[in-house]
Amino acid sequence: MGFLDIRNATKAYGSVQVLHEVDITVEEGEFLVLVGPSGCGKSTLLNMIAGLEDITSGEISIKGQPMNGVHPSKRNIAMVFQSYALYPNMTVGQNITFGLEMHGVPKTKRDQAMADVAKLLQIEPLLARKPGQLSGGQRQRVAMGRALVRNPDVFLFDEPLSNLDAKLRVDMRTEIKKLHQKLGTTIVYVTHDQIEAMTLSTRIAVMNGGYVQQLGTPKEIYDNPANLFVATFMGSPSMNLIDVTLRVEGNSVFADTTDAKGARISLPINASVNGLDGKNAILGLRPEALTDVDGSDARATQIAHVPNEVTVTEPAGSDTFVTTSFGGKDCVARMRADADAKPGERVTFAFNMDKAVLFDPETEARIA
Amino acid sequence: MMAIASTDTAIRSGRVTRTFLYLVLLLFALFYLLPFAIMVMNSMKPLDEITGGNMMAFPTDWTLEPWRKAWSEAQVGVDATGLRPYFYNSLIMAIPAVMLSTFFGALNGYVLTKWQFRGHNIVFGLLLFSCFIPFQIVLIPMARMLGIFGLAGSTGGLILVHFVYGIGFTTLYFRNYYAAFPTELIRAAQIDGAGFFRIFWRILLPSSGPIIAVSFIWQFTNIWNDFLFGASFADFSSQPMTVALNNLVQSSTGVKEYNVHFAGAIYAAIPTLLVYIVAGRYFVRGLMAGSVKG
Numbered sequence: 001m002g003f004l005d006i007r008n009a010t011k012a013y014g015s016v017q018v019l020h021e022v023d024i025t026v027e028e029g030e031f032l033v034l035v036g037p038s039g040c041g042k043s044t045l046l047n048m049i050a051g052l053e054d055i056t057s058g059e060i061s062i063k064g065q066p067m068n069g070v071h072p073s074k075r076n077i078a079m080v081f082q083s084y085a086l087y088p089n090m091t092v093g094q095n096i097t098f099g100l101e102m103h104g105v106p107k108t109k110r111d112q113a114m115a116d117v118a119k120l121l122q123i124e125p126l127l128a129r130k131p132g133q134l135s136g137g138q139r140q141r142v143a144m145g146r147a148l149v150r151n152p153d154v155f156l157f158d159e160p161l162s163n164l165d166a167k168l169r170v171d172m173r174t175e176i177k178k179l180h181q182k183l184g185t186t187i188v189y190v191t192h193d194q195i196e197a198m199t200l201s202t203r204i205a206v207m208n209g210g211y212v213q214q215l216g217t218p219k220e221i222y223d224n225p226a227n228l229f230v231a232t233f234m235g236s237p238s239m240n241l242i243d244v245t246l247r248v249e250g251n252s253v254f255a256d257t258t259d260a261k262g263a264r265i266s267l268p269i270n271a272s273v274n275g276l277d278g279k280n281a282i283l284g285l286r287p288e289a290l291t292d293v294d295g296s297d298a299r300a301t302q303i304a305h306v307p308n309e310v311t312v313t314e315p316a317g318s319d320t321f322v323t324t325s326f327g328g329k330d331c332v333a334r335m336r337a338d339a340d341a342k343p344g345e346r347v348t349f350a351f352n353m354d355k356a357v358l359f360d361p362e363t364e365a366r367i368a
Numbered sequence: 369m370m371a372i373a374s375t376d377t378a379i380r381s382g383r384v385t386r387t388f389l390y391l392v393l394l395l396f397a398l399f400y401l402l403p404f405a406i407m408v409m410n411s412m413k414p415l416d417e418i419t420g421g422n423m424m425a426f427p428t429d430w431t432l433e434p435w436r437k438a439w440s441e442a443q444v445g446v447d448a449t450g451l452r453p454y455f456y457n458s459l460i461m462a463i464p465a466v467m468l469s470t471f472f473g474a475l476n477g478y479v480l481t482k483w484q485f486r487g488h489n490i491v492f493g494l495l496l497f498s499c500f501i502p503f504q505i506v507l508i509p510m511a512r513m514l515g516i517f518g519l520a521g522s523t524g525g526l527i528l529v530h531f532v533y534g535i536g537f538t539t540l541y542f543r544n545y546y547a548a549f550p551t552e553l554i555r556a557a558q559i560d561g562a563g564f565f566r567i568f569w570r571i572l573l574p575s576s577g578p579i580i581a582v583s584f585i586w587q588f589t590n591i592w593n594d595f596l597f598g599a600s601f602a603d604f605s606s607q608p609m610t611v612a613l614n615n616l617v618q619s620s621t622g623v624k625e626y627n628v629h630f631a632g633a634i635y636a637a638i639p640t641l642l643v644y645i646v647a648g649r650y651f652v653r654g655l656m657a658g659s660v661k662g
C-alpha cells in the first residue's frame with residue numbers, strides 16, 4: 001500500500017464514462033505527473049483526489065485512510081489551480097492564511113507560518129498587496145504559498161504553469177522542482193506539456209480517452225512506450241514512425257521498407273523470431289536514434305547504415321534536424337550541427353536499432 | 369501635400385459633425401429637464417402667481433412657503449399632517465425591502481451558479497416569472513395572503529410584498545454576475561475549509577460591489593415609486609409617499625394649491641434622484657461588468 005492509492009477509480013457523468021478503472025499508487029515523496037491531451041480526464045482525476053468531484057466507483061485513499069466521501073478540507077491536501085484562484089478581495093497575506101484561519105489556527109501561529117512561507121518563496125514584499133497588483137509569476141508564487149502553508153500530505157497542481165509566458169514557465173518549472181527536492185513532499189501534477197512531464201516527474205501517467213495508457217518513470221515512458229499513443233505523445237520532435245514488413249531469416253529478424261527513391265532497404269531488428277514473419281508493423285525510432293554516421297552512439301550494439309536523400313534541413317544551433325523519407329513517410333534525423341547534409345543530396349543515415357520499437361498497426365500495441 | 373490637405377478636411381468635417389451632435393444632445397437634455405425646471409419654478413412662487421398668470425414664468429416673489437406647507441401642513445387625506453409621515457412610511461418600507469431582496473437575490477444567485485442542484489434552471493425560470501408577471505394579476509391573492517399572515521394594511525405587509533416581488537430581478541442580476549465568477553475560487557475556498565456561508569460572506573459578497581449597487585438602485589427606485597401595491601395594501605397609517613402625493617393632489621377640500629403640489633412631487637422624487645447621483649456610476653459599471661467578463 002502506498003501513500004496515495006487510487007484503486008479502480010472510475011468517473012461517469014450520467015452515461016458518459018470519462019475515467020476508466022484508474023489504478024495508481026504513489027509513494028511518499030513522489031512527483032507524479034498526469035499528462036495527456038485536452039479532455040482526457042486529467043483534471044477530473046485530480047479533482048477526485050481533492051474531493052471536489054465524487055468517485056463513481058473504486059477507492060482513493062491517502063496514508064491508508066479511505067477518502068471517498070471525505071470533505072476536501074479534511075483530506076489534508078492542498079491544490080494549486082490553473083487560474084491560481086487567489087481571492088481577489090484579500091491581500092496576499094490573507095490569501096495565504098485563509099485556510100489556516102478556517103481550520104482554527106490561532107493568529108500568532110498563522111503569522112509565523114505565513115512568514116516562513118513568504119521567506120521560502122521570496123514574496124515578503126508582496127504580502128500587503130492584492131492579487132490584482134501582482135504579475136503572473138508572482139501570483140503563481142502566492143498560489144504555491146497558499147498551498148505550502150498548510151503543510152499538507154499531498155500537493156495537487158492543475159496545469160499551474162500554463163498561464164505563464166515561455167521564459168517564466170521554464171523558470172517556475174525549475175523552481176517547483178527545487179521546492180520538491182527541498183521539501184520532499186508528495187505531488188500530483190497535471191499538465192498537457194510533455195516536456196514539463198519529463199523534467200519534473202519521478203513517474204508519469206500518460207492518459208488518453210479516460211484510460212491510463214502507461215505508468216512509469218520518464219525514462220521508461222520515453223524509451224519503452226507501451227503503445228503508439230504514448231510513443232507519439234511524448235517527445236519533441238515526435239518519434240519517427242516507419243511502415244515496415246517483418247522478415248525472419250534464420251535467427252534474425254529484419255524490417256523491410258523503402259527509401260526515398262522506392263528502393264528496398266532492410267533493417268536488422270533485435271527481437272525474438274516467433275510469429276513475426278511476413279507481419280506488417282510500425283517501426284518507431286526517436287530522432288536522436290537516427291543520426292549521421294559520426295554522430296551515432298558509440299555504445300550501441302547494432303547500428304544500420306542506410307543512404308537516403310535529404311529533403312529538408314533545419315539547423316537548430318546545437319543540432320541540425322534533417323528530414324528524409326522512409327517507407328513513404330517523412331522521418332526526422334537529429335544530426336550534429338556541422339553534419340554534412342544538404343537538401344537533394346544523398347547522405348548516410350545511422351539507425352541505432354537498439355532503440356527501435358515495433359508496434360502493431362491494427363491494435364497500436366507494442367510488439368517488440 | 370495631398371495627404372496634408374485631406375487630413376485637414378477630415379478634422380474639420382469631424383468637428384462639424386461633433387458640434388452638430390452636441391447641439392442635438394443639448395436639445396434633448398433641455399427637453400428632458402424642462403418639466404423638472406417648471407416644477408421647481410412653480411414650487412417657489414405664491415399660488416396667485418400660478419392661478420393668475422403664466423406657469424412658464426420665473427417667480428417674481430421667491431418663496432419656500434409651499435415647500436414647508438407640503439412637508440408639514442398640507443391636507444393629505446383626513447388630517448393636515450403634510451407629507452412628512454408618509455415620507456417616513458416610504459423610507460421604513462423601502463429600506464428593509466431593498467436590503468432583504470438584495471440579500472436573498474445574492475444568496476439565490478450564489479446557489480444557482482455555484483451550488484447547482486438538479487432542476488436549478490427550472491427554479492430560476494420560475495423566479496423570472498415574477499419579473500414579467502403583470503402585478504394586477506397578483507393583487508387579490510396577495511391581499512388574501514397578507515390577511516392570513518395578519519399583515520394587511522401594515523408597513524410590514526408592504527415590505528413583504530416588495531421583498532417577494534423584488535427577488536426575481538435581484539436573483540437575475542446576481543445569477544448573471546456570479547456566473548462569470550470563477551468557480552475555481554469556490555473550490556479553492558472549499559479546500560481551505562470554508563463552508564457554504566463563509567464562502568458567501570468572505571469571498572463572494574466582498575467582490576460583488578457593482579452588482580449590489582445595481583440591485584440597490586433598481587430595487588429602491590421601483591419600491592419607492594410603486595403606487596399599485598401601496599394603494600392596494602396600505603391603510604392610512606402605512607401609506608407610502610406616492611399614494612399620499614396622489615391624495616394631496618386629488619384632495620377636494622379647499623382651493624387647489626398647485627405650488628404645494630409641485631413641492632410635494634419634488635419631495636417624492638428626491639430620494640431616487642439622490643440614489644442615482646450617489647450610486648449611478650456603479651449602476652452603469654455593474655451592468656457592464658457581467659457582459660465584459662461573461
Ligand SMILES: Nc1ncnc2c1ncn2[C@@H]1O[C@H](COP(=O)(O)OP(=O)(O)OP(=O)(O)O)[C@@H](O)[C@H]1O
Nearest residue numbers: 013016018036037038039040041042043044045192
Ligand atoms: N460536468 C460534466 N459533464 C459531462 N462531461 C464532463 C463534465 N466535466 C467534464 N466532462 C468531460 O470529461 C472529460 C475530461 O475532462 P477534464 O476536465 O478532466 O479534461 P482534462 O484532461 O483536464 O483536459 P484539459 O487539458 O483541457 O484541462 C472531458 O471530455 C469533458 O468533456
Ligand SMILES: [Mg+2]
Nearest residue numbers: 042043044158
Ligand atoms: Mg484540465
